[in-house]
Amino acid sequence: LLVSLRRRGVEIWTNTAATQLITTGHVVTGAVVSRSSEQWHIEASAGVVLATGGFARDARLRREFSGAHQHDETLAHPDVTGDGIELARGIGAAVDNEVASAGFWTPVSLLNTPRGKQTIPYGWLDRGRPGVIAVGPSAKRFVNESNSYHDICLAMFENGYPKDRRFYFICDQEFVRRRGMGYLLPWPWTLSISKYARNGYIQVAPTISALAHQIGIDPPALARTIEEHNRNAETGIDPDFLRGESAFNRMLGDPAVGKKNPNLGPIQNGPFVALRIVPATLGTATGLATDPEGRVLNDSGTPIAGLYACGNDMTSLMRGLYPGAGITIGPALVFAYRVVKSLTPFVK
Incomplete structure (x- = not known):
């Protein structure tokens, strides 16, 4: 993945946190990110894709979403604290928690x-x-x-x-x-x-x-x-x-x-x-409600224009079941591909 990005001239920013989604009307057109103690307003050309890994390290979100499966431990990376899910909820996105378990x-x-x-x-x-x-x-x-x-x-x-x-x-x-x-x-x-x-x-x-x-x-x-x-x-x-x-x-x-x-x-x-x-948890199964193209949905089931999710930021298509190894990385790759194929550049 890293090699393919470098071949295409993609610039990768590490130690950079998304802090806000930018909307123009009802369309997500970019994001505010914090980098080197500075705030950067990033303008998107076709949409914003959330792929921040879910919420496994956030105790408050674990309590909110885990239902009967309350727990304290996870093997997820320390930075997996629900940032993408919370940014999307802040502009009206829905969480899909109709799962067998949240993890x-x-x-x-x-x-x-x-x-x-x-x-x-x-x-x-x-x-x-x-x-x-x-x-x-x-x-x-x-x-x-x-x-x-x-x-x-x-x-x-x-x-x-x-x-x-x-x-x-x-x-x-x-x-x-x-x-x-x-x-x-x-x-x-x-x-x-x-x-x-x-x-x-x-x-x-x-x-x-x-x-x-x-x-x-x-x-x-x-x-x-x-x-x-x-x-x-x-x-x-x-x-x-x-x-x-x-x-x-x-x-x-x-x-x-x-x-x-x-x-x-x-x-x-x-x-x-x-x-x-x-x-x-190895990772979370509950996440944002999305359609088959990875478009994030609001509470009424309508796509939020310009906003997409994949990986553990979207609710797993396995609905909290675990039929086999790779059940997080496989769908993450598939829906990342579907997201990119469905992106339409904004009309300037």
């Missing part, structure tokens, strides 16, 4: 460091692998752990988050040694898990009962959950969530565990490990 989700863990809290993305080496389960406040499994990270978070909301935040990945130390867990890499990159237990990133206990006491859930219930999971690992069947039965699941399986189902591995030898998880 695209992944579970994350939180690591305390000397410089403050660090948000740790869901891992690849440990993600959905045999030998780990997810439990909620009831100490029961609540989801197919080998499904999409998006689905795991939606299941957390359906099972009590954020009113009750006791959600954990549970495994044994052998799983951590082989596959890691969250911030912890497999052995030999992580030689000891004790310091992570001391700073509270994980909880470690010699028995399942002791682990349950540490994380504040019912010990007998957690013991039953582990026993049931271990039986499933022997039979190869997960009757509650069908783990290991889809092609996506099996991609995360490991036949080397030597079980009938490569996605189901036992949790049987202490010490046992719990990692607290919270839902975080």
